[in-house]
Amino acid sequence: MPNLSKLLGSVAVVACLAGAAFAQDAKKPTADTVVATVNGTDITLGQMLAVRQNLPPEYLQLPDDVLFTGILDQLVQQTALAEIGEGMKTKKDDIALEVERRAYLAGVVLDKTANDAADEKLIQQAYDEKYAKTKPGLEYHAAHIIVPTEDEAKAVKAEIDGGKDFAEEAKAKSQDGAASNGGDLGWFTLEKMVPEFSEVIVDMKPGQVVGPVQTQYGWHIVKLFEKPPRHRAEAR
Numbered sequence: 001m002p003n004l005s006k007l008l009g010s011v012a013v014v015a016c017l018a019g020a021a022f023a024q025d026a027k028k029p030t031a032d033t034v035v036a037t038v039n040g041t042d043i044t045l046g047q048m049l050a051v052r053q054n055l056p057p058e059y060l061q062l063p064d065d066v067l068f069t070g071i072l073d074q075l076v077q078q079t080a081l082a083e084i085g086e087g088m089k090t091k092k093d094d095i096a097l098e099v100e101r102r103a104y105l106a107g108v109v110l111d112k113t114a115n116d117a118a119d120e121k122l123i124q125q126a127y128d129e130k131y132a133k134t135k136p137g138l139e140y141h142a143a144h145i146i147v148p149t150e151d152e153a154k155a156v157k158a159e160i161d162g163g164k165d166f167a168e169e170a171k172a173k174s175q176d177g178a179a180s181n182g183g184d185l186g187w188f189t190l191e192k193m194v195p196e197f198s199e200v201i202v203d204m205k206p207g208q209v210v211g212p213v214q215t216q217y218g219w220h221i222v223k224l225f226e227k228p229p230r231h232r233a234e235a236r
Helices: 004-024 045-053 064-086 091-117 120-130 150-161 166-173 177-181 195-203
Strands: 034-038 041-044 140-147 184-188 209-215 218-226
Touching: 034 045, 034 064, 041 045, 041 064, 045 064, 140 150, 140 166, 140 177, 140 195, 150 166, 150 209, 150 218, 166 177, 166 218, 177 184, 195 209, 195 218
Parallel strands: none
Antiparallel strands: 034 041, 140 184, 140 218, 209 218
16 A cells, blocks of 8 residues: 555645646636645645635635645645555445445435425415415405315215205314314405415415315315405504
8 A cells, every 4th residue: 555644745745836836827717726736636626615615614714825735735635645546446335435425426316305495486476376366455254164085075075065064064174273163264364275275275266166176175165155354453
């Protein structure tokens, strides 16, 4: 095995020389700018920035020149050792590297998804698309019957279509807190309800009963009472 102390010492010299050349370069640096070369393998400014992003906050308080040198030394040593490790890899190592690569890429996707979900413009766009038919302050008065399965919901709907009273059916069969009130949900704005429920309410006419409607909570039979503009805050 090569003498690691001599190897790291020699590549550090190469790195310092490359760093000095970089400092004298009049061109504007980019992520692809080479700041060191270790046995033919380039170390770039982009790699240094990637290391910097993962440093603890206390390290970021160091002077720029000290931080630059420390990060460069770390990458030089890692590059030299990685070159040696490349010839020592086993199948187990290859598998571990692949698992780590997949985990990193999965993290990239999750981070992007989270950032997109929190983007105010995207949230506003989704809201506008979903509630384009509505007016600000418009509230709806409706009732529902919620049961666990589609078959149960169809049976309830058939009984109501056959003449059964909606409120009595809700008291007897609905499985949420509104059952005792005959399924009456009171007045609400669309954004207070889950999307599947709101989308149905928008297109309904007063007195109409529709369903089954599936949401994350179960299967609903919905009855709309009224949907005139109401400003609850003004009534208080």
